Amino acid sequence: MELVLSLGIGVLVGSGVWLVLRPRTFQVIIGLCLLAYGVNLFIFAMGRLNTGAAPVMPKGGFVNPDAYADPLPQALVLTAIVISFATTALFLVVMIVARGLTGTDHVDGKERGEP
Amino acid sequence: MIDTLSPEHLIIAPILIPMFAGAIMLLYDDRQRRAKLTISLISAVALVLVAAELVSRAKGDPEISGTAIGLYLLGDWPTPMGIVLVLDRLSALMVALVAVLAIPALIYSAATWHKQGQHFHSLFQFLLMGLNGAFLTGDLFNLFVFFEVMLAASYGLLLHGSGSLRLRAGLHYIAINLLASVMFLIGIAIVYGVTGTLNMADIATRTTVLLPEERSLIHLAAVILGIAFLVKAGIWPLSFWLPTAYMAGAAPVAAMFAVNTKLGIYVILRLSMLVFGAGAGASQGFGANVLLIAGMATIVFGVLGVLASQGLPRIAAHLVVMSSGTILTVIGFALAGGGTAMLSGALFYLVSSTVATSALFLLAEPMSRDEGGIAAMLALTSDAFGTALPEDEETDESPGLVIPGTFAILGASFIGCVLLLAGLPPLSGFIGKFAMLSGGLNPSGLGLGTPDWKIGVFVALILLSGLATLVALVRLGVQTFWAAESEPPRILALEIAPVIALIGVTIILTFQAQAGLRYTDATARALSMPSVYIDGVLRAPRVAEQVEQDQ
Numbered sequence A: 001m002e003l004v005l006s007l008g009i010g011v012l013v014g015s016g017v018w019l020v021l022r023p024r025t026f027q028v029i030i031g032l033c034l035l036a037y038g039v040n041l042f043i044f045a046m047g048r049l050n051t052g053a054a055p056v057m058p059k060g061g062f063v064n065p066d067a068y069a070d071p072l073p074q075a076l077v078l079t080a081i082v083i084s085f086a087t088t089a090l091f092l093v094v095m096i097v098a099r100g101l102t103g104t105d106h107v108d109g110k111e112r113g114e115p
Numbered sequence B: 001m002i003d004t005l006s007p008e009h010l011i012i013a014p015i016l017i018p019m020f021a022g023a024i025m026l027l028y029d030d031r032q033r034r035a036k037l038t039i040s041l042i043s044a045v046a047l048v049l050v051a052a053e054l055v056s057r058a059k060g061d062p063e064i065s066g067t068a069i070g071l072y073l074l075g076d077w078p079t080p081m082g083i084v085l086v087l088d089r090l091s092a093l094m095v096a097l098v099a100v101l102a103i104p105a106l107i108y109s110a111a112t113w114h115k116q117g118q119h120f121h122s123l124f125q126f127l128l129m130g131l132n133g134a135f136l137t138g139d140l141f142n143l144f145v146f147f148e149v150m151l152a153a154s155y156g157l158l159l160h161g162s163g164s165l166r167l168r169a170g171l172h173y174i175a176i177n178l179l180a181s182v183m184f185l186i187g188i189a190i191v192y193g194v195t196g197t198l199n200m201a202d203i204a205t206r207t208t209v210l211l212p213e214e215r216s217l218i219h220l221a222a223v224i225l226g227i228a229f230l231v232k233a234g235i236w237p238l239s240f241w242l243p244t245a246y247m248a249g250a251a252p253v254a255a256m257f258a259v260n261t262k263l264g265i266y267v268i269l270r271l272s273m274l275v276f277g278a279g280a281g282a283s284q285g286f287g288a289n290v291l292l293i294a295g296m297a298t299i300v301f302g303v304l305g306v307l308a309s310q311g312l313p314r315i316a317a318h319l320v321v322m323s324s325g326t327i328l329t330v331i332g333f334a335l336a337g338g339g340t341a342m343l344s345g346a347l348f349y350l351v352s353s354t355v356a357t358s359a360l361f362l363l364a365e366p367m368s369r370d371e372g373g374i375a376a377m378l379a380l381t382s383d384a385f386g387t388a389l390p391e392d393e394e395t396d397e398s399p400g401l402v403i404p405g406t407f408a409i410l411g412a413s414f415i416g417c418v419l420l421l422a423g424l425p426p427l428s429g430f431i432g433k434f435a436m437l438s439g440g441l442n443p444s445g446l447g448l449g450t451p452d453w454k455i456g457v458f459v460a461l462i463l464l465s466g467l468a469t470l471v472a473l474v475r476l477g478v479q480t481f482w483a484a485e486s487e488p489p490r491i492l493a494l495e496i497a498p499v500i501a502l503i504g505v506t507i508i509l510t511f512q513a514q515a516g517l518r519y520t521d522a523t524a525r526a527l528s529m530p531s532v533y534i535d536g537v538l539r540a541p542r543v544a545e546q547v548e549q550d551q
Helices: A002-020 A025-045 A071-102 B007-027 B033-058 B089-111 B120-136 B140-158 B164-195 B200-207 B212-233 B242-248 B251-257 B260-275 B288-308 B312-335 B340-367 B373-385 B390-397 B406-422 B428-441 B453-482 B493-511 B513-528 B530-538 B543-550
Strands: B070-073 B084-087
Touching: A002 A025, A025 A071, A025 B164, A071 B140, A071 B164, B007 B033, B007 B070, B007 B084, B007 B120, B033 B070, B033 B084, B033 B089, B033 B120, B084 B089, B084 B120, B084 B530, B089 B120, B089 B251, B089 B260, B089 B340, B089 B493, B089 B513, B120 B140, B120 B260, B140 B164, B140 B251, B140 B260, B164 B200, B164 B212, B164 B242, B200 B260, B200 B530, B212 B260, B212 B312, B242 B251, B242 B312, B251 B260, B251 B312, B251 B340, B260 B312, B260 B340, B260 B513, B260 B530, B288 B312, B288 B453, B312 B340, B312 B428, B312 B453, B312 B513, B340 B406, B340 B428, B340 B493, B340 B513, B406 B428, B406 B453, B406 B493, B428 B453, B428 B493, B428 B513, B493 B513, B513 B530
Parallel strands: none
Antiparallel strands: B070 B084
C-alpha cells in the first residue's frame, strides 16, 4: 500500500509540476488541481497508513491508540480541500476574464513574439 | 455569565472586528458607498484602539523578560491540543502596524477608488482579518488558514478596478501564491508527521529532542515552509512577481499590500527564532546563512530595480523588495547569534519603511496623474466597469476640495518619503537604519566587540541602497516637480490627507524614537529567548482550571 500511495502522489505531483510550467492557462489550472490532490494525499499519509481503523475513539476507559487512525490529518485534508477548491474556482474566473479581455489563453496575456 | 466578556477576549477582537464589518457590508447595496465607508472606518478605528491596548498589554515585567505572553484558548482546549491565539510584543506590534496603515488607505479610497469596482470595503476588511489572524495565531495550520483568507481577499483587491494590466499581474500573482500555498501544506504535513503537533511552541520543544534521521526531515520541512514564506516576503530569486503586482494594484490596495510582504517576514522571524533559535540543540541557527546571502542578494536586486525603474509605482515596489531584503538579512544575522541590538533596529526600520512605502504608493498616483499612463488606465477601468469617468463629477459630488499650490504640498510629502526611505536624518528611517548599523558594528554592546566581514558587506549594502533610493527618487522628483510642463494635477484633499497622515505617523515615531526603540529592544530580546514564548504558551492553565483554582 505504501508503494501504491507514494507512486500515486509522485505521479500526481510530477504531472502537476509539468503542467504548471506550461504556457496555457488551462494547463496551469489543471496542474494546480493535480498538485493539490497530490498534497492532500500526502497530508493524509502523514497521519501514518493503516486500513480498517476508525478515526474516532470511544469515550472513557483504556484506549489503544494503535487500533485507531489519526483523526487530525483527516480534518486538515478536509480544510485543505475546501480552501484549494475555492481558490481554484476563483483562479478559473480570473482566467476566463483574462481570456475574454486579452483574446488569448497564454499566461502572459499575449502570444510569444507579440509586443 | 459576565466573565465570558472578561478582558482576555480582546485578543480575538482584531480578527472578529473586521470579519463582522466585512460581513455586514455584504448586505448593503454597492451604491451605498458612504455607509460602507463609515462602517469600514469605524472598524479600522476600533482596530487601532484595540491594537494600542494589546501593545500596552504585551509589555510585561521588565525585570523578567519584558514580555507578557497573552494566550487565548479557542474552545478552552488544553494548549497543545486546541488552536491558540498568542499575543506577544512582536504580534502586537504587527497588528498595530496593520491598523495604522488601514485608516489612510481607506480614506484615500474614498476619493475615487472604491467606486471602481464591487465589494472593495468588504474585501479590504477581510484582508485585515487575514493579516491580524496570521499575526496572532499560535498554530501552524491555523496560520495557513489565515494566510488563505488574506490571500483570497488580496486576489480580489489586486483585481479591483479591472483593466488588462491588472488582470495579467493578477493571473501571475494568484498562480504563484497558489503554488506557495501548496508548498506551505507540504511543509505543514511533514512537520506534523515528524513532531505530531501543530502548535508552534510545542513544535519548538519537540524539535530539541528529535533523532538525527527525524532532524533531517524537520530541516526539509523548514526549507519547504521557508520557500513558501519567502515567496510572500519577496526575497530575491522568488520576488520577480512582486514589482508588477504591486505596481498594477490600485493605490490604496498597493498601500495596504506594503504590509503583506511583512507577513512573510513576520512568519520567518517567528518560526526560525522559535524553532532554530537559542537552545535548539543541533538545529540551532539552521538556515541563517541562506537568509543572509539571499537577503543581501535581495538588497542588490532592489538597488538595481530602483535605479532602472521609470515610474514611481515601480520604484516603490522595488523599495518594498529592498526593505524585505534588509530585514531578512538581519534575521539571518540574529539567527546566527548576532545579538539583539541589530534585530531591534530592524524591527524599528520595518515599521518606518512600511509606513513610508505605503505613503509613497498613495503619493504615486496623484504625482503621475497627468502623465497619461495612469490616466489612461483609469479611463480604461471606467470603460470596462461601465462607470462614468470620475473626472468631472469628482469635484462636484465628493467632499474634498481642490488644493491650491498642489505642487508645494505634493513636493513636501514627496521629500518626506524620500528622507524616510533613503534613511536620511531627521526622520525615522534614519533612526531605524542607524540602530541597525550601530547594533551590527558593536556586536557586544556599545564600543565592544569586533564585527566580522559579513557585517561589513551588509553595512556597505545598506549605505548603497540608501544612495540608490536617493538617486532614483530625486531624479523622479526633478522630472515631476521642476521639469513639469503641464499644469499641476488636480488633487483632492481626500487624496493628500492620508499621505500627510502617514508621514505624520513617522514624525511621531521620530520624536518617540526612544520609546519605540525600547519597545523593539525588548521585542528582540524576547525573540532571542524562545523559552519566554514556549513557557507562556505551554504552561498557561485553561480557563476551566483557573475557575476551579479561584474557587
